[in-house]
Amino acid sequence: MFTPHRTVATLTLLFATFAANAQETASDEQSSLPDDLMNQCLKIAVTGAGKEMSVGALREVCNGLAQSEAGQQSSVRGALEALDQEDTSETQSDPTGNSRLLDRRLSMEALNRANRFLLTPHKRNYLLPVSYQEDRNTAPYEAANSPLAAPQSTEVEFQLSVKILIREGIFGDNGHLYMGYTNHSLWQAYNRDISRPFRETNHQPELILSFINDWEVFGFRNVVNEAIIAHQSNGQSGDLSRSWDRIMFNSVFERGPFAFAINPWYRIPEDEGDGPDDPTGDDNPDIEKYMGNFELSAAYQRKDNIISLMVRNNLSSNNRGALELGWSFPVSSTVRGYLKVFNGYGHSLIDYNHHTTAVGLGITFTDLF
Missing domain, CATH: 2.40.230.10 (Phospholipase A1)
Structure with missing residues (x-):
């Protein structure tokens, strides 16, 4: 639902790839980025971050987007397609089982707040x-x-x-x-x-x-x-x-x-x-x-x-x-x-x-x- 931007697209691919790997492990634990992917995420996001955006806040955004993608992508092929299209067929669920329809938008807006070059x-x-x-x-x-x-x-x-x-x-x-x-x-x-x-x-x-x-x-x-x-x-x-x-x-x-x-x-x-x-x-x-x-x-x-x-x-x-x-x-x-x-x-x-x-x-x- 957001305008195309290479930083956002790259992060979407990163998180979707992580989601595909995470699903292969069939883990029931909450999704969290491994150190190598977290470092990649921070390197991408920090290029446009405003001075008010702390590293801790960027880490939260990266983990939040990863969790959102984990509920939306099912394969590496889906990860590649995420560069061009957001998958709206599924939504993240909270611990009670209620689907969280707007979490992806809120996460992407959080990332946009870190980039002063984005409207x-x-x-x-x-x-x-x-x-x-x-x-x-x-x-x-x-x-x-x-x-x-x-x-x-x-x-x-x-x-x-x-x-x-x-x-x-x-x-x-x-x-x-x-x-x-x-x-x-x-x-x-x-x-x-x-x-x-x-x-x-x-x-x-x-x-x-x-x-x-x-x-x-x-x-x-x-x-x-x-x-x-x-x-x-x-x-x-x-x-x-x-x-x-x-x-x-x-x-x-x-x-x-x-x-x-x-x-x-x-x-x-x-x-x-x-x-x-x-x-x-x-x-x-x-x-x-x-x-x-x-x-x-x-x-x-x-x-x-x-x-x-x-x-x-x-x-x-x-x-x-x-x-x-x-x-x-x-x-x-x-x-x-x-x-x-x-x-x-x-x-x-x-x-x-x-x-x-x-x-x-x-x-x-x-x-x-």
Whole structure:
């Protein structure tokens, strides 16, 4: 689920080879790297490690990745394939027998924190060459006298989402501060009549304080808890301007092949201004009525397929919000196919108060896990 990088790929091969050898011994003891492989791992990882990353922390990352690979690779052939593709057919189990779906992602993120030359994927990164949206929202463009008042129903949709570590271990060995950025774009690539413009681009920078966790709650493992300050804007002005600021909390849980996240938020109030033409005023004062004040997301992995669900609502009687279904599946060693179906409000910020159904098909470069 991470962007290709030679250091990560080399370590993946190293750990997978170790896993293949370890399985031949049929040992029931917890996997741990032998001295020679540990030295190789440290030589690779230390080349990009930040000054805050201790040798002990690097050793823990190496052992953690080795344990993850031990549950995922079954042969030396699988180890070679790991250079190009992550095996998602199996997941590590804890001592109680519950599968740990997100351990591989957490281990790889720990390694990325040791390499200051890496950007870590944040949300899904995908490209949908075909994204069809019925019942186009033309009112904002008509009010702005924009050529996009007559958009095509089929366009290109893509998302780029990354984060970078700012500070590690603020509270002892936990509490990692990241800066994240997500770009979600809708491109009228097939609309030659109006010179193929970008219909909408949403920018979301975030400041994320992340805590790795291992609590058991009603049989589910609480893996990560995050406090987030987020700004989202479409970068427009006048009648097309949309933006809001939020304080968000995100908690991720897993059990077996199932994972889910609870993400409530509080909107930071804005001044009303002196009317719709006042640039200092609130562009969308009723956005919470449509976009809600929380989001629930879930994912289920079966072999190489991942089924995902997102529900957004405000728990009010008007029942506005959104529902999104996703399915990702293997296509090649570097990308996965991705089908996304969205129904509701807020497919993009310009459509925050417009109900629509959008169906997109394409590829994802970094998946959920």
